[in-house]
Amino acid sequence: MEKKITVIKGDGIGPEIVTEAQKVLDKVAEKFGHKFVYTDILMGGCSIDKYGVPLTDEAVEIAKNSDAVLLGSIGGNTSTSPWYKLAPNLRPEAGLLKIRKELGLFANLRPANLYPELREACPLKDDIIGDGFDMMIMRELTGGLYFGARKTENVDGVETAVDTLTYNENEIRRIAIRGFDIAMKRRKKVTSVDKANVLDSSRLWRKVVNEVAKDYPEVELEHMLVDNCAMQLVRDPKQFDVILTENMFGDILSDEAAMISGSLGMLASASLNDTKFGMYEPSHGSAPDIAGQDKANPIATILSASMLLRFSFDMDKEADAIDNAVKKVLEAGYRTGDIMSEDMKLVGCKEMGSLVADMI
Amino acid sequence: MEKKITVIKGDGIGPEIVTEAQKVLDKVAEKFGHKFVYTDILMGGCSIDKYGVPLTDEAVEIAKNSDAVLLGSIGGNTSTSPWYKLAPNLRPEAGLLKIRKELGLFANLRPANLYPELREACPLKDDIIGDGFDMMIMRELTGGLYFGARKTENVDGVETAVDTLTYNENEIRRIAIRGFDIAMKRRKKVTSVDKANVLDSSRLWRKVVNEVAKDYPEVELEHMLVDNCAMQLVRDPKQFDVILTENMFGDILSDEAAMISGSLGMLASASLNDTKFGMYEPSHGSAPDIAGQDKANPIATILSASMLLRFSFDMDKEADAIDNAVKKVLEAGYRTGDIMSEDMKLVGCKEMGSLVADMI
Numbered sequence: 001m002e003k004k005i006t007v008i009k010g011d012g013i014g015p016e017i018v019t020e021a022q023k024v025l026d027k028v029a030e031k032f033g034h035k036f037v038y039t040d041i042l043m044g045g046c047s048i049d050k051y052g053v054p055l056t057d058e059a060v061e062i063a064k065n066s067d068a069v070l071l072g073s074i075g076g077n078t079s080t081s082p083w084y085k086l087a088p089n090l091r092p093e094a095g096l097l098k099i100r101k102e103l104g105l106f107a108n109l110r111p112a113n114l115y116p117e118l119r120e121a122c123p124l125k126d127d128i129i130g131d132g133f134d135m136m137i138m139r140e141l142t143g144g145l146y147f148g149a150r151k152t153e154n155v156d157g158v159e160t161a162v163d164t165l166t167y168n169e170n171e172i173r174r175i176a177i178r179g180f181d182i183a184m185k186r187r188k189k190v191t192s193v194d195k196a197n198v199l200d201s202s203r204l205w206r207k208v209v210n211e212v213a214k215d216y217p218e219v220e221l222e223h224m225l226v227d228n229c230a231m232q233l234v235r236d237p238k239q240f241d242v243i244l245t246e247n248m249f250g251d252i253l254s255d256e257a258a259m260i261s262g263s264l265g266m267l268a269s270a271s272l273n274d275t276k277f278g279m280y281e282p283s284h285g286s287a288p289d290i291a292g293q294d295k296a297n298p299i300a301t302i303l304s305a306s307m308l309l310r311f312s313f314d315m316d317k318e319a320d321a322i323d324n325a326v327k328k329v330l331e332a333g334y335r336t337g338d339i340m341s342e343d344m345k346l347v348g349c350k351e352m353g354s355l356v357a358d359m360i
Numbered sequence: 361m362e363k364k365i366t367v368i369k370g371d372g373i374g375p376e377i378v379t380e381a382q383k384v385l386d387k388v389a390e391k392f393g394h395k396f397v398y399t400d401i402l403m404g405g406c407s408i409d410k411y412g413v414p415l416t417d418e419a420v421e422i423a424k425n426s427d428a429v430l431l432g433s434i435g436g437n438t439s440t441s442p443w444y445k446l447a448p449n450l451r452p453e454a455g456l457l458k459i460r461k462e463l464g465l466f467a468n469l470r471p472a473n474l475y476p477e478l479r480e481a482c483p484l485k486d487d488i489i490g491d492g493f494d495m496m497i498m499r500e501l502t503g504g505l506y507f508g509a510r511k512t513e514n515v516d517g518v519e520t521a522v523d524t525l526t527y528n529e530n531e532i533r534r535i536a537i538r539g540f541d542i543a544m545k546r547r548k549k550v551t552s553v554d555k556a557n558v559l560d561s562s563r564l565w566r567k568v569v570n571e572v573a574k575d576y577p578e579v580e581l582e583h584m585l586v587d588n589c590a591m592q593l594v595r596d597p598k599q600f601d602v603i604l605t606e607n608m609f610g611d612i613l614s615d616e617a618a619m620i621s622g623s624l625g626m627l628a629s630a631s632l633n634d635t636k637f638g639m640y641e642p643s644h645g646s647a648p649d650i651a652g653q654d655k656a657n658p659i660a661t662i663l664s665a666s667m668l669l670r671f672s673f674d675m676d677k678e679a680d681a682i683d684n685a686v687k688k689v690l691e692a693g694y695r696t697g698d699i700m701s702e703d704m705k706l707v708g709c710k711e712m713g714s715l716v717a718d719m720i
């Protein structure tokens with residue numbers, strides 16, 4: 001099969017980690033007889049430096065005309081980088097928000113699971129970890145506070161800022177359906193997270209999720225308040241299968257869950273629209289402090305490439321091959337600095353990429 | 361000194377734990393020659409049952425005319441209790457939001473610290489706990505998404521809900537000043553948490569906090585994005601002294617921090633206005649499942665009474681006496697069920713209250 005992949009290397013460690021993911025994709029192509037045609041576009045700080053904006057319309061067009069997007073990471077040091085002196089809508093992150101909206105990527109899947117090999121890196125006590133945990137956070141990505149109207153104005157001499165949190169039933173229904181669909185392929189449990197004791201948008205959320213649930217009688221649905229969920233993730237992460245939530249709550253909870261897994265450098269994510277199209281990226285950031293030093297962990301990006309093959313190209317065997325290769329490399333004791341522990345073999349970004357590619 | 365305390369026992373375990381806190385307050389009164397005059401008001405489910413509303417205006421008046429409020433907990437089981445069949449503005453929680461607003465309690469202080477005696481109950485690995493941690497979350501309590509306009513309406517046949525997140529510079533300034541004031545009495549570090557890469561309200565928040573910081577040259581200020589803060593609390597809670605944040609972020613992060621401390625049953629909180637007046641309550645909920653069984657841990661409420669004496673009545677010696685009594689009871693090995701561990705002595709709610717009172 002021939003497929004077009006838009007590649008966004010981005011800023012910081014982005015270029016290094018994407019290069020390793022492409023190394024792995026190339027190996028898959030060779031082995032399984034596919035052809036992946038890459039087109040690079042700029043997004044984030046590197047686009048600001050070249051075009052003055054974090055994402056051009058031309059770049060969006062290229063992405064739209066491809067079959068999937070592989071993204072590294074964008075942004076720099078918010079205190080020192082000149083990018084953060086610009087108006088908010090010109091900063092690196094604005095590029096990310098723009099591409100999500102323009103491509104209609106409303107369904108953000110963020111797995112957070114414990115790698116048995118990385119148990120030691122998990123911040124939680126052993127009796128809480130138990131046999132490990134494995135959850136999928138399904139975050140709504142194109143609504144809520146991120147895309148509502150906002151303004152800052154002077155009201156009777158007092159500077160006042162307003163952001164709006166809006167959801168309509170259609171936006172909630174389509175993400176809920178995705179959440180239940182995924183749950184059917186997993187352990188058939190959905191925890192819908194909201195703040196229904198305060199927010200109207202959460203009450204609508206809960207109502208629509210209850211309606212959607214009727215079509216999935218096999219799936220167990222529970223509702224949980226966001227503050228309680230922030231606690232439960234720490235107290236007993238094993239209780240979760242699919243967490244279904246709106247944009248801002250999903251931002252906070254998915255980062256908390258990622259850190260709890262202790263495997264941030266290993267966590268991939270997918271952002272999907274109504275078709276097979278999707279954008280795939282590591283859950284971690286651009287780590288400008290270690291950029292260009294061959295120290296970054298490319299595994300999250302490699303696993304994002306695996307998600308790309310599975311979700312956008314229906315290449316399950318190929319995705320399994322990548323996942324297994326990663327597993328074998330970890331079992332063989334190879335570690336980048338972020339997941340290093342005693343008696344393991346420390347490798348750099350490039351070597352880690354080659355090790356995984358060689359295992360395929 | 362004679363002082364008027366409004367007592368809100370509330371729902372669930374509320375009555376039991378408040379009774380024990382009053383036992384301790386009475387002992388303090390006797391020992392230090394004060395007189396505490398209590399007036400009970402109803403709030404939450406018990407008020408709904410009697411008056412049809414979660415908080416009457418008469419009850420608010422009584423609270424306003426007292427020197428401080430001691431609150432147990434309100435609310436019931438959200439799936440089974442008939443209170444949750446009512447319209448949102450008639451549910452138990454609406455009483456809590458109303459009293460916060462009516463009394464102008466904009467500054468919510470939520471300490472989250474590890475009790476050395478309860479190290480085992482902390483969910484984090486030993487090397488992360490280190491010598492323990494001790495942070496104070498300063499949450500804005502009368503603005504943001506909690507009190508902005510909201511509506512649910514039919515827009516061209518599609519049900520749509522809108523909540524508004526509003527802050528003006530004055531609301532931000534007064535809570536920031538409180539945060540820096542508290543930091544001056546602690547380790548002189550403020551972490552201001554926002555989502556300035558997305559929200560206008562967060563950008564205004566950051567700007568005003570920077571302005572306020574100029575008056576506190578001794579205090580180290582850092583800004584942190586809310587998603588990162590949710591991670592850092594798990595990764596390294598020791599890094600925090602005062603966390604300063606808006607209403608919804610504070611709700612989520614304070615619960616996460618409380619759970620991380622492993623001492624939820626021990627954590628008190630204060631909600632203050634512009635004067636010495638304040639409302640004091642445990643950080644935990646109403647635990648309807650164990651209500652009336654003499655199993656609840658009254659320590660968080662007892663420590664809330666201690667905060668009441670310290671912040672509203674300037675009774676530092678008296679507050680120290682309570683804090684020390686709690687410490688001694690823990691050192692002597694007494695534990696309620698929620699904090700029980702091997703070789704300790706299990707006691708009920710009443711006995712725990714008596715033990716603390718006797719130590720004073």
Ligand SMILES: CC(C)[C@H](C(=O)O)[C@@H](O)C(=O)O
Nearest residue numbers: 093094096097251557558587
């Ligand atoms: C960079 C930022 C705008 C973004 C978000 O908040 O969505 C990031 O935190 C994420 O989670 O992908």
Ligand SMILES: CC(C)[C@H](C(=O)O)[C@@H](O)C(=O)O
Nearest residue numbers: 197198227453454456457611
């Ligand atoms: C009961 C609820 C409205 C309340 C809040 O969200 O503020 C509670 O969670 C709290 O933190 O005091």
